[in-house]
Amino acid sequence: MPPDQEPEIKIECSDLSKTYRTANEHVTALADVSLSVTSGEFVCIYGASGSGKSTLLHTIAGLSDPDSGNVQVDDRDVFQLTRNERADLRRERVGVIFQDHNLMAELNVLENVALPLRVGGTRASEAKTLAHQALSRLGIDNLAVRSPSELSGGQRQRVGIARVLASGQDAILADEPTGALDSTNSEALFILLKALSADGACVVVATHDPLARQFATRTHTMIDGRIAMEKVAGR
Amino acid sequence: MIRPVGFLLRTWLRPRLVGRSFAYLVVGSCLAMLVYGVVQSLTLTAAQQQQRDFGSSQSMSYDNVALGSLGPDDLARTRSAVQDGLPGSAVFLQTTQLRPDVLPPNFVQAPVDTVTFIEGADYRQAFGDQVGLLRGRWAGATGEVTVSERILDAIGGDDTLTIYSGRKTLKVVGVYQDDFAADSYLLFAGEGTFESIRPASVDKSFQPVYAQVRVLMPTSAASQVDEALGILADQLPTLPDGQGTRPENLSGNLAVRGTNQDGDSAAFGREGDVIVSFGPPLILLAGAAFLAAGQQRRRHEEVVHLLHRLGGRPSRVLLSRTASYSIVALMSLAAGTVVSIVVLLFARATALPAVAGQPLAPLDIANRQVAVLVAVGALTYVVATAAGDGGLGPRWASAVGSKIPRHLIRRTAGVLAVLSAIRVGDRVETALAGPGDARYAAYAMVAGFCLLAPDFLRVTMWLTSRSSLPLEVASRLMQANLPRFGAAVSLGVMTLGIPVALLVHLDSEQGLTASARYGIVPEGQMWVQSSDTSRDIATVAAVIGDTPGATEGVAFRTLTRIDDQGVVAEAARFSNIPGSGSYSTAVLTVDSASDLARALPSLTRLEDAARVLNEGGVVDFTSHDDDDQRLITYGQAVPQETETPSLPTIQVEASPQVQLQFAGVLLTSTAKGLDLPIGPVSRVIFPDMDAATITSATRALQDAGYDPEFGQYAQTPPEPVLPVNAVAFLLVMTLGSIIILTIAISEQARAVSTSAKRLLALGAPPRWLMKLNSAQAVQMVGVSFTAGLTSGLMAVIVSSHAYPALVIHWVPIGAVTGTVLVLSTAAAGMALRFNRVRLTEAFLFA
Incomplete structure (x- = not known):
């Protein structure tokens, strides 16, 4: 935190x-x-x-x-x-991990994870670093540039969790x-x-x-x- | 096989899958048909045009006769003979040549706005109820006329009317209202009036001054027609040599009339009609079809994927899906057509009768062009829907294969359209081919911009996305939905581009007509010429030259030959003009280079031109940059061509009015040296003539017994007036495009709202989402507006060389532009409303 x-x-x-x-x-x-x-x-x-x-x-x-x-x-x-x-x-x-993952199909994994931070005003480079850290913590840093449509259900779920981790609610x-x-x-x-x-x-x-x-x-x-x-x- | 396909078909046709597409196609086809129907209602049918040209009487026989050849009592004698042979018949004379002095001369090239002069006791019988007396009475006595309101306006409400450069003053005894041909100058004259005018004899007429001697018979029995023709042949003067016999002429005229009566009544989009065309409604319908396809394409791909995974056989799934497209297309287009007919019938029953020319029923919907329109709309929808988004389903699910780079096809087509527009709009090609091609160039340019519009949007997004996060996210969302956003922007381009291009073309086309009619002589000059090379131009020029204040004329000669019919014709053309000389205007000779400079001072490179002429070369006005010219000459009385050696040539830019009448010039001495067939003087140009001298010269011609139209001078063309069907076309097109655009923008916003909901759930504040949506709307409207205006202006530029001068009325263009901007912004505002996401359970569990 x-x-x-x-x-x-x-x-x-x-x-x-x-x-x-x-x-x-x-x-x-x-x-x-x-x-x-x-x-x-x-x-x-x-x-x-x-x-x-x-x-x-x-x-x-x-x-x-x-x-x-x-x-x-x-x-x-x-x-x-x-x-x-x-x-x-x-x-x-209060971060939410959604049942349907709630990932933006238009953004890649890293951008999805960093999105709430960017919306909150965090600088792009810092948001990206935090997103990478969250993805690494869940062992899916290798998926960073993939589109959500290219992920399995389990991988999408972990991206959703990483998004909450990165945001640090x-x-x-x-x-x-x-x-x-x-x-x-x-x-x-x-x-x-x-x-x-x-x-x-x-x-x-x-x-x-x-x-x-x-x-x-x-x-x-x-x-x-x-x-x-x-x-x-x-x- | 049948049962599963039938089941699948019912699956595809569920309202959620096709409902919105169906609605789009209904709206699109309805609008396209309304464009057609409204314009058609305001366009004269062939029968109406026939009626307008020939009068209302169906039992009519007539013949052309040169007015100057009619001797005293010829008309009265003919009338008496016809009425003796065919009791109950009426005979009257109709001519377009006896104009009031207040109207421009008739030497203009296109017979538009001519005065129709009708004389005869029975004239009202021919026109029936189409003319109604407003005040005064009908002309009865010699020298009396009843005029239309338009003529009365032209003569300033005076009670006298001077005909034909002071030749005769007539008394206006009444005014009538002409409902049928409200834009014509039509006057009715009392018996014997024509004889009292006595137009110039045939040999002193600028060109044969024709009138129609018309016979109205009680019945249209063939035997009566034959008898009338026989009487006319006996009574009317014999035709000049080389023009056949009177019976042949009468039969020919009758055949022409019959052909006209049987003519195709589909005036909409006919060849040569520059303004009203099927192109814009076609683009409108195609745009709607693309949008319709976009509504269901992705969902259909998902269903295909689903069915495939559930064991649906590809052939059955594909067959049923394609069948569903066809059913949706046909049903929706049929529904749109029916709705448009109902709307048209309602309009015809309420608003249109006052202006509509065509009969109420049956509406001419079922013709070949409309069928093509519908077919293209259906095909566009089916192909666009079947094309698929790619990546969602198996490759076989896409009718055209998901590996085809559709963006590349679109871009290539767009670039080709723009390039072809530039090529067709090239100065030389268009100047030769005429404004018809300019219209195609303009449409191609707008279509090219429509095809490239998604890329304009993409570039705009790329340029703006780094300025703020909302813009960045907005851009990413739009990029992911680029086909649909692109379609909306393309429609925006069309909404503005077509009206702008059409308005300028409409004005310029009328400007061209005006130029051809009124601008064939430059300001400050007087030209003597005749289309008939047998006229004694030199003597006519001498009359003008003797007028006090007149300058010395410059004489030009035509290279002429006598063909096997004994007719004097053009004898030479330049070698490098394409089309075997079919576009060639005359190559003339002039005595000296200084004469050329005096006669045509507006030419460029006059000094160089003089040098080339004196070296035995030619001055070329045709704008064909090629090697030195040779002259191709025709043999006398035999179709034999010979070529001169290559001559030194200089390309000189000439004004359009000069280009229309001269292909080029060489010295008379050069022509003699080449043994070319030099004809008599065919044109004399008097430079530096002031208005008073021109008036005096015209009077002098009149006094010498010549048709004053031999002396031609610059006329001020009237202001172009938009034809009512063209106005309707523009209005309905613009309205239709805006409706489609509004739906499109709203639809895109609805699609994006899904993403907005996701963002909201992640903690993006609604105010932030509003910024995002505003950014999208601004980008879409901005790109649509900018590209649309640019496409219209580019369309104007590429086709500008088709016209001597572009006539641009900024007020209507500004009105259209403002309307489009306001309404598209309103559409964007509506779209924002869709994006005001509410935190409801419907959102969460939809």
Whole structure:
């Protein structure tokens, strides 16, 4: 974590509710979900597909408005922020690893990783150096000049993670980060995220991969939009 | 085989895959057809043109007769004879030659805006309801005329009208409204008026002054027509030697009329029509087809890839996909055509009747040119869609093979178009071939710019991308979508380029007509000449030369021969003029080099020209840079050609009016030395004549019994007036192009919004995205505007040599330019709205 950034972050969700309405049905994605995460924690949001994990992560990141409830990051209500401020928050404090990787097809790997830094005003050379470092840390520096379309699913996932590493946000929200990985790589990824949390990052992983629970300091199991169970590691 | 292909076909035709493309093609074809339909509505049909030229009566027989050959009572006697033989018939005289003095002389080369003089008690029977009396009464007595509003304007509302350089003053007794031929000068005269005017006799006429003696019969029975022809043949004066017999002439005229009546009524885009052409609507439709293809090409490649991986046999997938393209193309083009017809019918029922000339139904949509238009649109769409983006699917998925370097093809075509435009627009070629080729050169230039527009955009992006991150990202996004952005920019180029080029061509074409009609004599000179070499030019020139204040004339002689018909004709041409002399104008002789300098002081290199002439050489106005000229002469009465030795030659630039009439000059003494067939004086030029002297000389000719048109002088051409169909063409073309451009820009923005969403999720603030989108819009509009304007101006430049002078009316060009800029900016603004990404679940889970 870069030394000039704030060392601590605290994310608090209170009574989050969210319902998707279609012509034929109403689907409850979140139902009175409350959650608190701080620096150094590795929290696993575990559940089956459609249980509301991704909605919870996107709501925390300010990408989706809840019907009710609020999210506070460092005592700031995310939904009271303007859209520009929310964007700043994602870029500087809360990084997201997307399930679909969210890579720009028009940019190569290095440019994708460096993009949030450049958007934030970091000089091109410095952004490139940080991007290279992040890629090296994940062992994919050799892919730097490739286009996303030339990568496998697992490689794309690691590029998405490298982008968050390079940006150095205090919180990392990972949405199904091992969806495209085999068991070996999945384990390696969780080890990496664990190491990040050990370094002081706040890591929240939404996944249906049971392996994640072995690394998490805390696991919340979601069923039909509710946190049905909470398990703290070692208890 | 059939069942899986049918299933695949239904898959391809799902609305999400083809819906937008279908809409594009409907809009594009509808607009193209509207261009055609509106213009066609405002263009006279062949039958209407026939009616305009020959009158409304269908049961008509007529013959041309030289006015000067009609003796006293000839017309009355002919009328009496016809009415005795064919009771109920009407006989009247129609001529374009008896103009009021207030109008320009008729020695001009193109018979436009001529006065139609109709005399006869039964004239209204011939024109029926097409003319309506506004005030006064119809002319009845000798010396009375009823004039059109336009003539009344020309004579300043006076109640008298002086005909033919003071020969006769007529009394205006009424004014009529001519709905059918509103732009013509048509006057009706009372019985006997023509005889009271007495035009110059045939031998003293500048050229044969023809009139039509017309017979209107109660029925069109062939026997009656034959009887009328027989009576006319008996009563009218015999034709001069070498012009056949009167019955032959009558039959020939009747045949010409029949041919005209059967003529093709598709006036749109006809050969020789410089302004209205199928080219622009074709480009419009092709642009729409490209956009339509761009909407589904990538998605189709993905589906092809998917089906292939799922076990779809390549032949079936490809067959079904191609079939779907054909179905979409045909259905959408048919729908667009139907919509355009409905719109046209509505317009004809509401707005167009006041100006439309063509009958309401059936609209002439089903002709060969329209079929070509539709076919090109469909083919463009099918090929462009099948071409594929490359890289997404297997190679076989692309109908033309994914390894073909399409960018290279496009660039090569663009460069070739520009080069060919420059070549066709070359001074020599175009000056010889005429403005028709200039139009093609102009269109080729605009098309070339359209093809190269994506590269202009690419260069612009490259130049600007390093100035800021939003611009850099904007450029990268646009580069990744260059085919679609490029298509939009190409449309922008077309939107501006075509109207600018067309407007200048329209004005310049009219300027050319005006020049040919009014500018054949330079200012301050008086020329005596005749197209008929049998005229006694020397005597006419003597009359002018005796006028007080007149300068000494410079006489030119034509190298002439007498052909096997006994007709005096041109006898020599330069050897290096292409086309076997078909473009050649006369090679004349002059007595001395100083005479040439006096007569044509505007020539360049006069001193050198004098030296070459005195050395026995020739002065060449044809602009053919070649070796020294030889003269090819024709034998007398036999088609035998001989060549002179090579003569010292100097190329001299001459004004267009000189070029139109002289191929070159040599000294008379040189011609004698070469034993060339020197004819009599064919042209006399009086330099440095002031206006008063010219007027006096004209009167002198009149007093001597000559047609005053022998004495020609510079005329001020009227201001060009845009034909209504050309205006409609420009308006609909511009409107159509802007609609397509608007859709295109919006569509590109929609495509880019996907990338914008990704950036937003990564923490790029919306304000930053707005910068990005603005940068894209500015680049697209800027490149479209700059390249469009440049293409229009380049089109004008490459074709400028086709015209003696470019006539540019800046107001309409400015209006079109401003409109395009405003509307394309508005389109870009609309595009920005699409990019205002909202943080909704629809965005996240779309």
